[in-house]
Amino acid sequence: MIPRAPTSGGPNPVDLHAHTTVSDGMLAPAALVQEAARRGLRVLGITDHDTVGGLDEAETEAGRLGLTLVPGIELGSDGGGTGHEIHVLGYFVERRDPGFLDALDGLAARRRERVDRIIQRLAEVGAPVAAERVAEISGTGSVGRPHVARAMVEAGHVPDLPAAFDRFLASGRPAYVPRHPFSPEDAVRLVRDAGGVPVLAHPLTTGDVEATVDRLVKVGLKGMEVYYGAYPPETQTALRAIADEKGLVPSGGSDFHGWAGKTGRDLGGPAVPEDTADLLFAARG
Numbered sequence: 637m638i639p640r641a642p643t644s645g646g647p648n649p650v651d652l653h654a655h656t657t658v659s660d661g662m663l664a665p666a667a668l669v670q671e672a673a674r675r676g677l678r679v680l681g682i683t684d685h686d687t688v689g690g691l692d693e694a695e696t697e698a699g700r701l702g703l704t705l706v707p708g709i710e711l712g713s714d715g716g717g718t719g720h721e722i723h724v725l726g727y728f729v730e731r732r733d734p735g736f737l738d739a740l741d742g743l744a745a746r747r748r749e750r751v752d753r754i755i756q757r758l759a760e761v762g763a764p765v766a767a768e769r770v771a772e773i774s775g776t777g778s779v780g781r782p783h784v785a786r787a788m789v790e791a792g793h794v795p796d797l798p799a800a801f802d803r804f805l806a807s808g809r810p811a812y813v814p815r816h817p818f819s820p821e822d823a824v825r826l827v828r829d830a831g832g833v834p835v836l837a838h839p840l841t842t843g844d845v846e847a848t849v850d851r852l853v854k855v856g857l858k859g860m861e862v863y864y865g866a867y868p869p870e871t872q873t874a875l876r877a878i879a880d881e882k883g884l885v886p887s888g889g890s891d892f893h894g895w896a897g898k899t900g901r902d903l904g905g906p907a908v909p910e911d912t913a914d915l916l917f918a919a920r921g
Contacts, residue, residue: 650908652681652706653889658690660782662894665690666697673701675904679913681889683708686743687778688731706913710837716819723837724820726827727916736830744778746816751779757811763793781805821855828856833919835859835887849882858919863888863908865900885915
């Protein structure tokens with residue numbers, strides 16, 4: 637069992653899906669841990685997109701505050717021909733493994749190429765943003781569409797981040813650029829090869845939850861987000877039934893990034909069972 641600090645009064649003390657400024661979140665790793673502790677969380681999972689660069693800082697701060705950090709990553713995929721982006725969370729990966737880090741470097745390069753193409757598309761449709769400003773917003777972290785969206789808000793093209801996606805950046809919109817080929821099977825294998833526990837993120841975005849689970853269980857999927865912040869109770873109940881049927885760990889979290897406008901995505905919002913982190917830990921190997 638993962639050791640945890642005594643209960644500090646938070647109504648939902650576990651959140652296993654949150655992002656920092658190392659990818660597309662609004663809080664630095666230490667600041668996110670501090671905010672989690674302030675809200676009464678006892679267990680926090682940090683799952684930045686395609687990078688583990690914030691985990692050392694977060695672990696140091698978590699140790700100082702007596703909060704349990706579950707180290708993770710979120711890998712995006714092209715969906716493997718489904719027409720939907722499919723994301724895989726990886727918990728407890730060996731984040732200093734040279735082969736794993738090389739693979740992440742490749743994903744980072746693909747992210748930069750994608751963002752460059754998105755910026756070109758935006759210029760073509762009359763909503764230009766400066767590549768230099770997008771780079772400044774992303775800093776040294778993993779660049780992605782949310783950084784472009786923030787630059788669009790600053791430039792006055794849209795009123796807020798959701799509008800940037802709804803009007804320009806989401807699939808089917810004028811500036812959307814598909815991911816480079818990287819299948820969800822590739823993502824699961826990468827996590828498994830690094831000694832981690834692969835978990836299907838926000839499964840409704842896959843288009844077909846059961847079909848996606850069936851194909852990924854074959855290559856080592858171990859869990860699925862059930863208690864996802866944006867999902868109503870009836871959806872969580874249906875997802876829990878699928879997880880139980882397939883023998884998957886029912887995980888969950890808020891997918892917190894730090895900005896307003898997304899229902900159910902506040903840090904510590906979802907009611908994730910307290911033993912979920914222990915189940916993830918037990919699923920290793």
